[in-house]
Amino acid sequence: MSTSSSPCICLASASPRRRELLAGIKVGVEVRPVDLDETPFDGEAPEAYVTRLACQKASAGHQPDGLPTLGADTAVVRNGEILGKPADAEHAAAMLRSLAGGTHEVMTAVAVCGPAGLLSTCVRSRVTLREIDEAEIVAYWRTGEPADKAGGYAIQGLGAVFVTHLEGSYSAVVGLPLCETADLLSRQGVPLWNRLVS
Numbered sequence: 464m465s466t467s468s469s470p471c472i473c474l475a476s477a478s479p480r481r482r483e484l485l486a487g488i489k490v491g492v493e494v495r496p497v498d499l500d501e502t503p504f505d506g507e508a509p510e511a512y513v514t515r516l517a518c519q520k521a522s523a524g525h526q527p528d529g530l531p532t533l534g535a536d537t538a539v540v541r542n543g544e545i546l547g548k549p550a551d552a553e554h555a556a557a558m559l560r561s562l563a564g565g566t567h568e569v570m571t572a573v574a575v576c577g578p579a580g581l582l583s584t585c586v587r588s589r590v591t592l593r594e595i596d597e598a599e600i601v602a603y604w605r606t607g608e609p610a611d612k613a614g615g616y617a618i619q620g621l622g623a624v625f626v627t628h629l630e631g632s633y634s635a636v637v638g639l640p641l642c643e644t645a646d647l648l649s650r651q652g653v654p655l656w657n658r659l660v661s
């Protein structure tokens with residue numbers, strides 16, 4: 464599958480958000496998701512965890528002599544604890560309760576495997592949510608939006624009504640830090656501007 468007639472990278476991700484973010488900066492992709500065990504190692508620090516997964520996704524999706532391959536991973540981190548995607552309604556409710564009325568970090572790592580080897584970076588952002596009542600938690604779950612989102616909310620969707628403050632990269636919270644991604648792609652021989660204006 465590709466989002467343009469001439470894909471310039473391989474995207475090792477099933478995330479529609481990552482595909483849309485890349486389309487927004489005119490990067491055509493060939494989608495090749497990889498399935499990994501995303502369980503953190505015992506005592507693994509959050510930044511090391513998301514960076515390891517992004518690198519594993521990029522490496523696993525990369526084919527010898529193939530297009531540069533991008534992998535990414537996003538985690539919500541509260542008081543040092545990694546919150547992944549909710550397993551069910553109860554889990555989602557517990558996550559949202561723990562995030563409401565406070566500030567947490569969102570860490571997104573991106574890795575690109577290509578001619579320059581495996582390059583990666585991790586972007587940390589801080590998000591503050593207002594208080595959220597129980598009726599809102601139930602109603603929000605019923606929309607279906609939280610189910611496949613780290614931390615159980617989406618800043619780009621209905622979840623935006625809970626967000627009072629963001630410090631960092633909006634695109635990183637959605638799933639891919641675009642400024643840093645463009646830099647990694649350029650270092651892998653996929654420059655942005657001369658492709659667009661030539």
Ligand SMILES: Cc1cn([C@H]2C[C@H](O)[C@@H](COP(=O)(O)OP(=O)(O)OP(=O)(O)O)O2)c(=O)[nH]c1=O
Binds near residue numbers: 496612616637
């Ligand atoms: C916090 C937050 C997360 N998310 C999403 C981004 C990621 O898609 C998802 C975290 O899960 P990931 O495991 O990072 O990604 P994924 O499973 O969707 O896709 P893949 O592993 O194939 O690349 O949560 C939002 O869309 N909005 C938000 O505000």
